[in-house]
Amino acid sequence: MKRFAALIKRLDTTNKTNVKVNALAEYFKEVSDQDKVWTIALLSHRRPSRPINTTLLREYAAELARIELWLFEDSYHIVGDLAETIALVIPQTEKKEDEKSLTQYLEDMIWLKKQDEKVKKSYLQNEWKHLPYYERFVFTKLLTGGFRIGVSQKLMTRALAKATEIDEDILAYKLMGNWKPQTISFKELVLDEKASDYLSKPYPFYLAYALEEEPSDLGSPEEWYAEHKWDGIRAQLIKRNDEIFLWTRGEELVTDRYPEFQKIKDLIPNGTVFDGELLPMINDSIGSFYDLQKRIGRRTVSKSLLEKIPVILRTYDLLEFEEKDLRETAFAERRKKLSNIVNEIAHPTLGISEIITFKKWDDLKEIREEAREVKSEGLMLKRRDASYKIGRKKGDWWKWKLDPMSIDAVLTYAMRGHGRRSNLFTDYTFALWSENEHGERELVTFAKAYSGLTDKEFKAVDKFIKANTVERFGPVRSVVPELVFEIGFEAIAKSTRHKSGVATRFPRIIRWRKDKKIEEANSLEDLKELIQ
Amino acid sequence: MESPLLIFNDKGIYCPPADIYIDAWRPVKKCIISHGHSDHARYGHEYYLTHPRNEPIIKHRLGKINVETVEWGEKFKINGVTFSLHPAGHVIGSSQIRVEYKGEVWVFTGDYKLQNDGVCAPWEPIQCHSLITECTFGLPAFNWRPQHEVMTDINQWWKENQKEGKTSVIFGYTLGKAQRILKHLDPSIGKIHTHGAIENMTTVLRDLCEFPETNLITRETKKEELLGNIVIAPPSAHGSPWIRKMVPYETAAASGWMAFRGARRRRAMDRGFVLSDHCNWHELLTAINEFGAEKIICTHGYTDIFSKYLRSIGLDARTEKTQYEGETLETEKEAV
Known part of the structure; x- marks a missing residue:
């Protein structure tokens, strides 16, 4: 654990990619094979599920630190990270005698999940008491979630390649899929x-x-070639050995969440892999991302939801056919095969993203302008003779998205940011004008955004917020409505969940409209007009 | 009802019966100054009263001013009000101010810390009825390690950078932090270089405390002279053209705020050393216990949270707005 904590500390204290790769590669050379497997698992989102909820975690930590819960919560709002807060408020009281490995800690966590609260409490408090500060922080992070230390799976894979001298792309392939750190060895x-x-x-x-x-x-x-850029979830549908597997781009195996694909299992020949977009269908036409969100989180899908929002795969590439890896063949050839096989299967759950024919680039521009009408975000440009590459690569594939829609809104609430921004107010809520039942104009919240300003602008807005706070609600402050921002978003849909009646996709700040007074901000009606 | 002995008005902390201010933030006639940081010792008062060790500091910062000094523990009377200064342990020449009138005792802590830093006179508790305290780090998340451990880390960091052929650049306040670091650097590792602002202040303080030798960085200083050595610079120098001469370098900040990972990353520092000239949570509580005050007024820092906590343990605590900043990560303090 000491070695793993030292690794995290090193990764956390540098912004330089090379230093991170080297630190990780060195680590991989030093630690036991089991610790290697667990480290790969942790850095590729395969941590064991939380053995304890954060409410209990806070209670146990506050109790051990001998402070009341409100004081713990207030500290947490300022520190901005739960594990860090716990590590900070608990003083190390007793010297640790034996040293447990990372693997042992993770095995502890799997064991802990099944224990009752009493066991959980005494286990956690005992560890917190004995671990020195940074190990206490890392240990708690293992319980609570992501490290946010700027180590992507790709970077980790690169370091592992460096340490093992195995080709990086081969490693990326090996590390994908449904393996479990508990049962697999580093060798396997x-x-x-x-x-x-x-x-x-x-x-x-x-x-x-x-x-x-x-x-x-x-x-x-x-x-x-050009095609529309669909606004769903990127996914691969695999049929091998009479089974199907559905993977999303986040490398999550989601076969069980989309039972509709079981219906076409027998229609797809073994040894086939499609690349495409999962899209929700509402009354036989594509729904919005907001519709798809109602399916994304559901692990078990009710019959009625399945009927209301069925999901299809709109395919655009064929990566494997007749058990052969097609990635090195030209895109045009893969498309031809794809279109043949999709036509043969002829099932509405498996669609195809049509190729858009164009002679001049200018023709394409016009098509792009109308992308929203067919529920697409813009266009994809793909070179006809390109192979299928790994990861984000320049040259053969380009996304040519529409400019975002935008609207001028008023800043009404603010919250402290997390991590790097934890001592600045950088998470904002924005509102638009609307008329209430008494015919008065009032500001109605419509979106939250926390990116798009420069550090300097964030600092200036932070200063304004601190000087113009009206009320505090825990971590949230309401502020005097005075600042106007242009808010951009990718798509918009009606929503019953939002007070404004509208849900926007990827809202972010485009610019600070210092030239505008709040009276000049847009209204909710203006926003609703953008819904198609 | 009679007015309290010390009140907060738009100019500063005021003592009506003595007609004198303490650490006023707007120009006033007479002002007692706790210490030399620019949010406490401001321009434009007609008459300054402070400790002799603070005199050269405020003269250096404020130029020609009218200063009188008084030793720690020495009582003096103004209009029947008895004042005395007592060591605050914050920076060289920093004092707490004790005010007594008709048997009632108030203490204004100024900025203070309990750990003896080996540079300034250590803090002393004073029995009082009412206490005005700072609480810059008044959150249970702040716990300082002993200074010698932190300084060992800093010297170790310097050695590691030296091994890699890099210059170590450490940032700390011009007055206080810079000398505290300097005092405990290990000169056997290499040479210690300084930024102009820090060299000037250190020169003023050399009469008051012994420090290792420093080398001012000038236009003539060659990059090669700096390699493997350490540079002490004010926070405002971070990201300025001045620092380019140090390439290749590693940066570090020494501040209480470095306890938070986010604070260090936001400042884009390679390393953060948790070293503060203010009380941490437990020091504040220890001090408040020793002051024995019935009434507590919290001025700057996490005042809301800290005073709420004090009330929760049965003390009469409230907050007052001032223009003191405590320890900030920003550079305003360095403007002077």
Whole structure:
């Protein structure tokens, strides 16, 4: 654990990618194989599920620190991170004698989940009492969630490649899928070369960069295909050995959440992998992302929800066919095969993202302008002879999104940020004008946003908030309505969950409209007009 | 009802029967100054009263001013009100101010810490009825490690950077933190260089305390001279063109705020050393216990939370707004 805590500390104290890779590679060379497996698991979102809820965690920590719960909560709001708060308020009282490995701690956590509250409390308080500050923090982080130390799975894979001298792309492939750190050895996971294990494994997704220049800079239109960029969830549908597997881009296996795909299981030949977009269907046409959200979190889906919001896969690539990896063949060829097989299956749950034909780049511009009408976010440009690459790579795939919709809104509430921004008010709530039943204009909350300003602007807004607080509600402050911001968003839909009656997708601050008074901000009616 | 002995008005903390201010933030006739930081010792008063060790500091910062001094523990009377200064342990020459009138005793702590830093006279508790205390770090999340441990870490960090052929740049306040670090750096590791603002202040303080030798960085200083050595600079120098001369370098901040990971990252520091000239949570509580005050007024820092806590343990505590900043991560303090 000491070694793992030291690693986290090192990763946390540098912004330099190279230093992080080196620190991780060194770590991988030093620790036991079991600790390696657990470290890979932790850095690829495979932590064991929480053995304890955070309410109890706070109670136990406050009790051990001999402070009342309100004082713990107030401290947490200021520190901005639960594990860090716990580590800070509890003083180390007793020297630790034996040293447990990372693996032992994680095994403890799996064991702990099944224990009663009394056992949980005494286990946690005992560990907190004995661990020195930074280990206490890391230990608590293992209980509560993500580390936010700027180590992506890709960076971890690169470090592992460096330590083991195995090709990075091969490693990325090996580390995908449904393996469990409890039951797999480092040899099985990383070192062994076995084909049979790859049954459920998806291919690493090829991701596109946003196009920043004019498309005409990409060369001749004949070399390119265009398709709509759908606003759903990127996914791979796999059929191997009479089973199907559905993976999302976040490398989550979600087969069970979308039972509709079981219906087409027998129609897909073994050894087939599709790449496409999961989309919700409402009355036989594509719904909004807001509709899809009603399905995303559900692990078990009711029959009525399944009928109300069925989900389809709109395919746009074929990565494996007849058990052969097609990624190295040209995109045009993969598309041809894809279209044949989708036509043969001929089932509404498996659609295809049509190729948009265009002769001149200017034709495409017009199509892009109308993308919202077909519920797309813009266009994807793909080079016809391109292979299917790993991760985000420039050159062959580009996303050419529509400019966001935007509206001018008034800042009404603010909350402290997290992590790096924990001592600034950087999480904002915005409101638009609306007429209430008495015919008076009032500000109605419509979105939250916490990105889009420069550090300098955040500082200035923070200062304004601190000087213009009206009321405090725990961590949230209401502020004098005075500042106007242009808020951009990707899509908009009606919502029954939001007070405003509207849900926006990816709201973010585009700019601070210092030139506008609050009277000049937009109204909710203006916003609703954007719904198509 | 009679007015309290010390009141808070728009100019500062005021003692009506003596007609004198303490650490006023607007120009006044007569003002007692707790210590030399610019949020406590401001421009423009007609008459300053402070401890002799603070005199050269405020003269250095404020130029030609009218100062009188008084030793710690020495009682003096103004209009029947008895005043005395007592060590606050915050920075060199920092005092707490005791005010007594008709048997009632008030203490204004100014900024203070309980740990002996080896540079300034250590804090002393004073029995009082009413206490005006700072609470910059009045949250249970703040716990300082002993100074020698932190300084061992700082010297170790310097050695590691030296091994990698890098210059170590450490940021701390011009008055106080810079000298505290300097005092405990290990000169056997290498040379200690200073930024101009810090060199000037340290020169003033060399008459009051012994410090290791320092080398001022000037335009003529060559990059090679700095490699492997350590540089002490004010926080405002971080990200300025001045620091380019130090490439390749590692940066560190020494501040109580470095207890928070977010604070260090926001300042884009490579390292953060938790070292503060203010009381942490337990020190505040220890001090309040020793002051034995019945009434407590919290001025700057986490005043709401800290006073709420004091009330929860049965003390009569409230907050007052002042313009004192305590320890900040920003650079305003350095403007002077």
